[in-house]
Amino acid sequence: SYELTQPPSVSVSPGQTASITCSGDELGDKFASWFQQRLGQSPVLVIYQDTKRPSGIPERFSGSNSGNTATLTISGTQAMDEADYYCQAWDSSTYVFGTGTKVTVL
Amino acid sequence: QVQLQESGPGLVKPSQTLSLTCSVSGGSISSGSSYWSWIRQPARKGLEWIGHIYSSGSTNYNPSLKSRVTISLDTSKNQFSLKLSSVTAADTAVYYCARRRDYGDGDAFDIWGQGTMVTVSS
Numbered sequence: 001s002y003e004l005t006q007p008p009s010v011s012v013s014p015g016q017t018a019s020i021t022c023s024g025d026e027l028g029d030k031f032a033s034w035f036q037q038r039l040g041q042s043p044v045l046v047i048y049q050d051t052k053r054p055s056g057i058p059e060r061f062s063g064s065n066s067g068n069t070a071t072l073t074i075s076g077t078q079a080m081d082e083a084d085y086y087c088q089a090w091d092s093s094t095y096v097f098g099t100g101t102k103v104t105v106l
Numbered sequence: 107q108v109q110l111q112e113s114g115p116g117l118v119k120p121s122q123t124l125s126l127t128c129s130v131s132g133g134s135i136s137s138g139s140s141y142w143s144w145i146r147q148p149a150r151k152g153l154e155w156i157g158h159i160y161s162s163g164s165t166n167y168n169p170s171l172k173s174r175v176t177i178s179l180d181t182s183k184n185q186f187s188l189k190l191s192s193v194t195a196a197d198t199a200v201y202y203c204a205r206r207r208d209y210g211d212g213d214a215f216d217i218w219g220q221g222t223m224v225t226v227s228s
Contacts, residue, residue, distance in 0.1 A: 001170075031212045035153075042202060042221050043153065048214035086153055088215070094168055095143075095155035095206075095215075 002091035004098035011104045018074040020101045022087030025068060030089045032070035034063060038083045046085075047072060079105050108133040110203045110219035118197075118226050124190040128203030128219060135184045136161045141206040142186045143215065144177060146199040154199075158206060159186055193226045200224075 004024045012018035022032060032050050035043035045054050047063035050070065060075045070089075074081055082105045087098035114126035128142070135142060143158035157167035159177045167175045176189040190197060201224055205217040 033214050035215075042218040043215075044218070045214055045216050048216070049209065049212040054214075054216060088153075090213075093166055097153040097155065100152045 002089075002094065002096050004087055004089060004096055006085075006087060006098040006101040008099075009102045009104065011106055012074070012077045013106055014079060015076055018077050018081070018103055020072045020074075020085050020087075020103065022070040022072075022098045023068055024070075024089060024091075024096075024098075027068050027070055027089060028066045030065075030091065032063065032065045033088045034061075034070075034072045035086045035088065036081075036083045037086065043086065074103070077103075077105055081105060108205060108217050110205065110217060112201060112203050112219045112222040114222060114224070116223055116225060118193055118224060119228050120194055120226055121192055124188070124193050124197060124224055124226070126188045126201055126203075126222065126224070128186050128188075130184045130186070130205075135179065135186060136181050139208045139210075141208065141213070142177075142179070143204045143206050144188045145202045145204055145215070145218075146197075147202070147221075148196075148199040151199075156188065156190075156201075195226050198224065198226045 034047040037043045046061045050065040062073045085101045109131045111129045118124045141158040144156040159165045174191045179186050200221040202221045203219045204215045207216045
Protein backbone atom coordinates (compact mmCIF):
# COMPACT_ATOMS: atom_id res chain seq x y z
CA SER A 1 0.00 0.00 0.00
CA TYR A 2 1.05 3.58 -0.60
CA GLU A 3 2.74 5.44 2.24
CA LEU A 4 3.41 9.10 2.95
CA THR A 5 6.17 9.85 5.45
CA GLN A 6 6.55 13.09 7.41
CA PRO A 7 9.02 14.14 10.11
CA PRO A 8 7.43 13.70 13.56
CA SER A 9 8.19 17.23 14.65
CA VAL A 10 9.38 20.62 13.47
CA SER A 11 10.29 23.55 15.71
CA VAL A 12 10.28 27.15 14.58
CA SER A 13 10.71 30.56 16.18
CA PRO A 14 7.96 33.15 15.77
CA GLY A 15 8.38 35.09 12.55
CA GLN A 16 10.63 32.48 10.99
CA THR A 17 9.89 29.96 8.22
CA ALA A 18 8.79 26.40 8.86
CA SER A 19 9.06 23.74 6.18
CA ILE A 20 7.30 20.39 6.49
CA THR A 21 8.11 17.61 4.06
CA CYS A 22 5.99 14.69 2.89
CA SER A 23 7.70 11.84 1.08
CA GLY A 24 6.09 9.21 -1.11
CA ASP A 25 6.94 7.22 -4.21
CA GLU A 26 6.50 9.48 -7.26
CA LEU A 27 4.44 11.85 -5.15
CA GLY A 28 5.17 14.64 -7.62
CA ASP A 29 2.99 12.83 -10.16
CA LYS A 30 0.01 13.13 -7.83
CA PHE A 31 -1.80 16.06 -6.24
CA ALA A 32 -0.98 16.72 -2.58
CA SER A 33 -3.16 18.40 0.01
CA TRP A 34 -2.20 19.65 3.46
CA PHE A 35 -4.31 19.86 6.61
CA GLN A 36 -3.80 21.74 9.86
CA GLN A 37 -5.20 20.17 13.02
CA ARG A 38 -5.06 22.20 16.19
CA LEU A 39 -5.33 20.38 19.51
CA GLY A 40 -8.80 18.95 19.99
CA GLN A 41 -10.11 20.30 16.68
CA SER A 42 -11.02 18.93 13.28
CA PRO A 43 -8.54 19.08 10.41
CA VAL A 44 -8.63 22.21 8.25
CA LEU A 45 -7.57 22.24 4.60
CA VAL A 46 -4.72 24.72 4.09
CA ILE A 47 -3.31 23.65 0.69
CA TYR A 48 -4.84 21.59 -2.13
CA GLN A 49 -3.72 20.55 -5.59
CA ASP A 50 -0.10 21.09 -4.46
CA THR A 51 -0.13 24.90 -4.35
CA LYS A 52 -3.66 26.28 -4.01
CA ARG A 53 -4.95 27.99 -0.88
CA PRO A 54 -8.63 27.77 0.07
CA SER A 55 -10.45 30.99 0.76
CA GLY A 56 -9.62 32.28 4.23
CA ILE A 57 -6.22 30.60 4.52
CA PRO A 58 -3.44 33.17 5.10
CA GLU A 59 -0.91 33.81 2.35
CA ARG A 60 1.92 32.69 4.65
CA PHE A 61 0.91 29.10 3.84
CA SER A 62 2.33 27.79 0.56
CA GLY A 63 2.98 24.42 -1.01
CA SER A 64 5.12 22.69 -3.61
CA ASN A 65 5.40 19.16 -4.96
CA SER A 66 8.10 17.60 -7.10
CA GLY A 67 9.83 14.26 -7.44
CA ASN A 68 9.11 12.23 -4.34
CA THR A 69 8.51 15.14 -1.95
CA ALA A 70 5.75 17.62 -1.25
CA THR A 71 6.52 20.56 1.03
CA LEU A 72 4.33 22.84 3.10
CA THR A 73 5.97 26.15 3.95
CA ILE A 74 4.76 28.52 6.63
CA SER A 75 6.39 31.93 6.26
CA GLY A 76 6.41 34.36 9.17
CA THR A 77 5.15 31.65 11.50
CA GLN A 78 2.78 32.77 14.23
CA ALA A 79 1.92 31.19 17.57
CA MET A 80 -1.50 30.27 16.19
CA ASP A 81 0.19 28.04 13.60
CA GLU A 82 1.23 25.58 16.30
CA ALA A 83 -0.61 22.38 15.35
CA ASP A 84 -0.30 18.97 13.74
CA TYR A 85 -0.02 19.00 9.95
CA TYR A 86 -0.93 16.13 7.63
CA CYS A 87 -0.26 15.69 3.94
CA GLN A 88 -2.63 13.64 1.79
CA ALA A 89 -2.62 12.15 -1.70
CA TRP A 90 -4.60 9.71 -3.80
CA ASP A 91 -3.21 6.39 -5.00
CA SER A 92 -4.96 3.41 -6.55
CA SER A 93 -8.47 4.60 -5.61
CA THR A 94 -7.42 5.14 -1.99
CA TYR A 95 -6.95 8.43 -0.18
CA VAL A 96 -3.79 8.23 1.91
CA PHE A 97 -2.73 10.56 4.72
CA GLY A 98 0.79 11.22 5.89
CA THR A 99 2.11 10.26 9.31
CA GLY A 100 1.73 13.80 10.61
CA THR A 101 4.12 16.51 11.83
CA LYS A 102 3.80 18.43 15.05
CA VAL A 103 4.83 22.05 14.56
CA THR A 104 5.97 23.79 17.71
CA VAL A 105 6.38 27.55 17.75
CA LEU A 106 9.02 28.29 20.38
CA GLN B 107 -21.77 27.64 3.82
CA VAL B 108 -22.01 23.85 3.98
CA GLN B 109 -21.67 22.39 7.46
CA LEU B 110 -21.43 18.77 8.57
CA GLN B 111 -22.44 17.23 11.89
CA GLU B 112 -21.81 13.64 12.99
CA SER B 113 -24.15 11.79 15.34
CA GLY B 114 -24.40 8.29 16.79
CA PRO B 115 -23.59 6.11 19.79
CA GLY B 116 -20.36 6.84 21.57
CA LEU B 117 -19.99 3.28 22.85
CA VAL B 118 -20.25 0.07 20.82
CA LYS B 119 -19.69 -3.48 22.03
CA PRO B 120 -17.09 -5.70 20.37
CA SER B 121 -18.39 -7.73 17.40
CA GLN B 122 -21.35 -5.37 16.97
CA THR B 123 -21.96 -2.80 14.22
CA LEU B 124 -20.93 0.83 14.55
CA SER B 125 -23.50 3.19 13.01
CA LEU B 126 -22.99 6.92 12.47
CA THR B 127 -24.89 9.59 10.58
CA CYS B 128 -23.65 12.84 9.08
CA SER B 129 -26.17 15.65 8.66
CA VAL B 130 -25.44 18.16 5.91
CA SER B 131 -26.70 21.74 6.23
CA GLY B 132 -26.27 24.79 4.04
CA GLY B 133 -26.28 22.79 0.83
CA SER B 134 -27.77 19.76 -0.89
CA ILE B 135 -26.19 16.35 -0.57
CA SER B 136 -27.41 15.73 -4.12
CA SER B 137 -25.23 18.43 -5.65
CA GLY B 138 -22.73 17.31 -8.21
CA SER B 139 -18.97 17.55 -7.69
CA SER B 140 -19.22 16.49 -4.04
CA TYR B 141 -18.23 13.14 -2.55
CA TRP B 142 -19.36 12.49 1.00
CA SER B 143 -16.65 10.80 3.03
CA TRP B 144 -15.85 9.18 6.35
CA ILE B 145 -12.40 9.49 7.92
CA ARG B 146 -11.27 8.30 11.33
CA GLN B 147 -8.47 9.07 13.76
CA PRO B 148 -7.47 6.83 16.69
CA ALA B 149 -6.28 8.70 19.76
CA ARG B 150 -2.84 10.28 19.27
CA LYS B 151 -2.60 8.77 15.78
CA GLY B 152 -3.02 9.82 12.18
CA LEU B 153 -5.97 10.02 9.82
CA GLU B 154 -7.41 7.06 7.94
CA TRP B 155 -9.83 7.38 5.01
CA ILE B 156 -12.73 4.92 5.35
CA GLY B 157 -14.67 5.58 2.16
CA HIS B 158 -17.07 7.85 0.31
CA ILE B 159 -20.37 8.00 -1.52
CA TYR B 160 -21.38 10.14 -4.48
CA SER B 161 -24.80 11.65 -5.00
CA SER B 162 -25.56 8.89 -7.51
CA GLY B 163 -25.07 6.34 -4.74
CA SER B 164 -21.80 4.96 -6.06
CA THR B 165 -19.29 4.14 -3.33
CA ASN B 166 -15.57 3.59 -2.88
CA TYR B 167 -14.05 2.05 0.22
CA ASN B 168 -10.60 1.68 1.71
CA PRO B 169 -9.50 -1.85 0.77
CA SER B 170 -8.35 -2.48 4.35
CA LEU B 171 -11.92 -1.96 5.62
CA LYS B 172 -13.98 -2.81 2.56
CA SER B 173 -15.34 -6.12 3.85
CA ARG B 174 -16.86 -4.39 6.91
CA VAL B 175 -17.96 -0.98 5.62
CA THR B 176 -21.20 0.29 4.15
CA ILE B 177 -21.83 3.96 3.35
CA SER B 178 -25.31 5.02 2.32
CA LEU B 179 -27.17 8.18 1.35
CA ASP B 180 -30.56 9.55 2.48
CA THR B 181 -31.34 12.46 0.19
CA SER B 182 -34.72 13.10 1.82
CA LYS B 183 -32.97 13.91 5.09
CA ASN B 184 -29.83 15.37 3.51
CA GLN B 185 -27.75 12.83 5.41
CA PHE B 186 -25.26 10.07 4.76
CA SER B 187 -24.37 7.19 7.04
CA LEU B 188 -21.58 4.81 7.97
CA LYS B 189 -21.92 1.23 9.14
CA LEU B 190 -18.84 -0.68 10.27
CA SER B 191 -19.48 -4.28 11.23
CA SER B 192 -17.68 -6.70 13.54
CA VAL B 193 -15.90 -3.95 15.43
CA THR B 194 -12.95 -4.49 17.76
CA ALA B 195 -10.99 -2.22 20.07
CA ALA B 196 -8.87 -1.24 17.06
CA ASP B 197 -11.90 0.60 15.68
CA THR B 198 -11.94 2.99 18.65
CA ALA B 199 -11.38 6.45 17.17
CA VAL B 200 -12.77 9.88 16.44
CA TYR B 201 -14.89 9.54 13.32
CA TYR B 202 -15.17 12.52 10.97
CA CYS B 203 -17.48 13.07 8.08
CA ALA B 204 -16.07 15.28 5.34
CA ARG B 205 -16.90 16.61 1.91
CA ARG B 206 -14.49 15.84 -0.90
CA ARG B 207 -14.96 18.48 -3.55
CA ASP B 208 -14.12 17.63 -7.13
CA TYR B 209 -12.58 20.60 -8.96
CA GLY B 210 -12.43 18.78 -12.28
CA ASP B 211 -8.66 18.58 -12.41
CA GLY B 212 -8.27 17.50 -8.80
CA ASP B 213 -10.11 17.28 -5.52
CA ALA B 214 -9.81 18.09 -1.82
CA PHE B 215 -11.43 17.34 1.53
CA ASP B 216 -12.53 20.91 2.03
CA ILE B 217 -15.18 20.70 4.74
CA TRP B 218 -15.06 18.53 7.88
CA GLY B 219 -17.48 17.83 10.69
CA GLN B 220 -16.45 18.32 14.31
CA GLY B 221 -15.93 14.60 14.79
CA THR B 222 -17.50 12.10 17.14
CA MET B 223 -15.64 9.78 19.50
CA VAL B 224 -16.57 6.11 19.30
CA THR B 225 -15.24 3.63 21.85
CA VAL B 226 -15.45 -0.10 21.32
CA SER B 227 -15.68 -1.80 24.69
CA SER B 228 -17.81 -4.31 26.53
